[in-house]
Amino acid sequence: MTSFEQQTFTRTGFLKGGGALIVAMGLPATALWPDSASGAIGAAHAWPTEVDPSALGSWLAVHADNSVTCFTGKTDLGQGNRTALAQIVAEELDVSFGQVRMIMGDTMRSVDQGPTVGSLTTALAGPQLRQAAANGRQALLSLAATRLAVPADKLTVKDGIVSSVTDPSKKVSYGELVSGSLLGVAMPRKGKGTGFGLSLGGAQPKAVGDYTVVGKSIARVDIPPKVTGEWFYIQDVRLPGMLHGRVIRPPGLGSQLLGYGKPSHGARVVRMKNFLGVVAEREWDAIQAANDLKVRWSKWAGLPTMANLHKYIRNTPSLEDAVVSSVGDAHAALANAARPFSASYTSALQTHGSIGPSCAVADVKDGSATVWSGTQGPNVVRAAVADALDMPLESVRIITYDASGCYGRNGSDMATIDAALMSQLTGRPVRVQWMRHDEHGWDPKGPATVHQLRGGLDANGEIVGWDHEAWIPAFFETTVIGSVLAGRTVRMPSLHLWEDPILYDIPASRQLAHYQGDIGSTENNGVGLISAWIRSPVQLQLTFASESFFDELAAAAGADPVEWRLRSLKDPRMIAVLEAAAKAAKWQTRPSPAPNARATSGIARGRGVATSLRGGTYNAEVAEVEVNRQTGKVRVKHVVMVQDNGLTINPRALKLGIEANVVQTVSRALMEEVTFDRSNVTSLDWEGYPIIRFTDAPTVEVISIERPDLRATGSGEPSCNPIAPAIGNAVFDAVGVRLRAMPMNPKRVKAALRQAA
């Protein structure tokens, strides 16, 4: 036996092990499955502060019927994590895919693996589950070796049936092995990392070459119930005795509640300082009462004007400045360049725009809180609820259900706090669903950014210097609006980062970040237009600026945009994706703009290219566009997207996810801009904030470069990064004008065409 086995299979180990690998004491597998909220309601509870990651039973339960339940702290935001993670577990345990059931994001039952963000689930949570499952398989094999009197290395496993290699009649199922016993298995932890950084040791996982489940396009388990109406979303959770709640938000970010009238429709007003809402037995009554309630608020008008937004961002003192990267002396290189260039780029505020407004149900009573949430980060929200309700962490349990797609931190976490506060104030379970104007108005906004790019060419047209200075949000934390209004301000961890590595071989370069506060925060005691990243955190904006400006230099050098990139790329994986994209798009080598770009009427056509690298995932995109010179409307006709994310868990789910991500990002690149006045957001519905529709959606060809020998990196959102610059570069190719502001809407295109004329 290895030392790991000795450590975990001693008698003491059996008795001391914190978690159960096995749950077989008459408890059917279904007892663990959260198909409805009803089974989970209880009286006051104290829950563990942490589900112990080093106990195998925290991850896996094997049932007498030979099925397996896997517990994960991750949630599924609609991209199929549930299926992909189950594939990883089935693979390592040597059970069939159908034998694995996932329980996701329940703070009482699942290990904190970090919030489900940044396309990090298969990249970081995947290896954690893989290791736990490998350890589970090893533990079960050891039991089987004893039971069958066959050495473990002479055993084989298929579909959870362990049998002797030499005598297949000697066999036993996982379920039989564990029946009636409670087995504690401790797993060694590597380092002290938690959440994303949690690292487990133990048995050697399978070699990639032996995979039979991972790498297969297994149909997603959530899809059949989603098309029959059986799927249980957070919006479907109902509790006995539950009230329906609706929030009533202030007209200005800093407005104070001065008074309110009598509620209609038999509703009750709930109020805590500026936190205001209504509750009613019936949902429609709550909605009408919220609409009808006469409320007096003080005026507040501290936001900059929209026209002045980017100047405001650039001129507001930053919270932190950081040189993100520096090679050589960029300042000197640019000063001495034969041909220096400079351009500023901007991006607009955008909304996550979930089709289903955020929803949560809270049951706060007897000093404890059970909260059903559509959050990406159950453990993060757990701490926030505890803070907002002034309760210890052990008194709060978060149970997540799938929500409407969020693409980042939408209103889910905020609605969760709203429900918790309303339940605490009423003493009843409360379901809060935001209305459309709440979601469009108060979901944390994808931030607006400003970029100053400088570049220089030498006399031969080679790049000698590069500088990217960006005013981007600091996002040290995200403020929760309900808690602010209630006077119990809760701040949740956010993503403070710069991610846009310089891909090209440039002798001198610098990237300089000015990390800014939320817009209006200095004018409103630190709480401005609350913002949070929409996929892909910070890089959508940074890559729009850098890959567009790189194209400007290519045009200045008279170079073909693909050749120009290939000339200074060194990373073979990046070269491979770019070459694959150019080939699939039948890229014709010539500099931009196209020969007929400066015609003055009609539809112009162009093609553009861009690349990006995020968290080890390589992307290259070619966009084909049409530009209507009269209306200024840009239509993206076709996109070729090539991605190399190392090992792919589920190729078909990956391609479909990328295809959708591409179309969504085309919408953001061309159309989407939150409008606001001096008081607050004014784009409060789908007319004020249009998104792409069927007739404008481009066709997409997704090409995945398979590298099963390399670790899986982020698969979903990295592909959004090259889209906006590829479109802008294609517009330049088509009409010869450079678009330096996102979204590239008809108004901006027409203005750019006029200016160039």
Added chain:
Amino acid sequence: MAIRITVNGKRRTITASPDTPLLYVLRDDLRLRGPKFGCGLSQCGACSVLVDGKEIRSCVTPVVGVVGKRVTTLEGLPALYAEQKSLPKVPALHPLQQAWIEEQVPQCGYCQSGMIVMAAELLERKARPTDAEIKTWMDPHLCRCATHNAIVRAIKRAAKVTSRAGQELA
């Protein structure tokens, strides 16, 4: 007041004020999970259901307005299809639902009930719609995950089945 409506072939009596939008009756009283609240403004289509075979937005349709009519939600599509095509028994899935699975359409899936309902009316009107006809027909419905292309593929796939199953309609 007590209101009698017919939903998915069943007569149901509910107690609600007559101006209550149908959506809340379907979700809160009848506990159907297909139709979803999306905007309450008739802008997105997440709440779409069929009333006498035509797609409507249940978030702005007063429940009293469907009295004496037949409401079909996502859940009732297989039975409606069996009736439309005079099938001997109700299939487990409407061909659109089957196609949605085969094409692995949904990402989050929140809008898809409305999408499938909308497509069901299309395939009753037009046996084999072109891509352009599908896109124009579906244009009033929003999908934020942006599964538009997969939806078009699924409708075309389903049309192959539905067009064979019954007589061509106008």
